[in-house]
Every structure is written in structure tokens, then in C-alpha cells.
Amino acid sequence: MDFSRFNQAEQAQIASMIEHKQMRDFMRLYSSLVQRCFDDCITDFSSKSLNGGEASCVNMCADKFFKHAERVGTKFAELSQNLPTGQ
Numbered sequence: 017m018d019f020s021r022f023n024q025a026e027q028a029q030i031a032s033m034i035e036h037k038q039m040r041d042f043m044r045l046y047s048s049l050v051q052r053c054f055d056d057c058i059t060d061f062s063s064k065s066l067n068g069g070e071a072s073c074v075n076m077c078a079d080k081f082f083k084h085a086e087r088v089g090t091k092f093a094e095l096s097q098n099l100p101t102g103q
Contacts (some may be wrong), residue, residue, distance in 0.1 A: 045085075053077035 019027050057073035058066070066074065 049078065049081050052081070 019030055022030065053074050056077055057070050060067060060070065
């Protein structure tokens with residue numbers, strides 16, 4: 017996206033808004049990951065530590081989540097390269 021038509025103050029404001037949105041999106045994604053893996057993997061509340069099965073489940077859950085996010089990102093990048101630029 018070309019922001020050269022905006023003055024420096026407007027560019028800074030736009031950059032700040034984009035950064036804020038990216039942080040909100042990241043926190044939403046992280047929160048979703050934590051909730052999903054917790055719901056799927058944590059079953060025993062008799063100890064403050066994870067047992068071996070829970071730890072393994074959480075690791076696999078997070079790994080699966082990140083691999084999926086990577087595949088989606090790659091596909092999104094491929095599709096966005098094929099879009100007309102409109103110039």
C-alpha cells in the first residue's frame with residue numbers, strides 16, 4: 017500500500033493504527049490457541065504441573081496450530097500475488 021500521498025503526521029498515525037490492529041489480531045490468535053489447547057488437552061486439575069500426556073498434547077496442539085497458520089499464510093501470499101494491482 018502506498019502512503020506517499022499522506023503527509024508525515026498522517027503516515028505516522030496510519031502506521032500506529034496498523035500496528036495496533038496487528039497487535040490486537042496477534043493477541044486474539046494467541047488467546048484462541050491457548051483456549052483451544054487447554055480445552056483439548058488439560059483434564060487433570062489435581063496437580064499444578066502438567067502430566068506427561070497433557071504436555072505432549074499441548075505441544076502437538078500448538079505445533080498443529082502453527083503449521084496450519086503457516087500454510088494459510090503461504091496460500092494467502094500466493095493468492096495475493098495473483099491479484100491485479102489496480103495500477
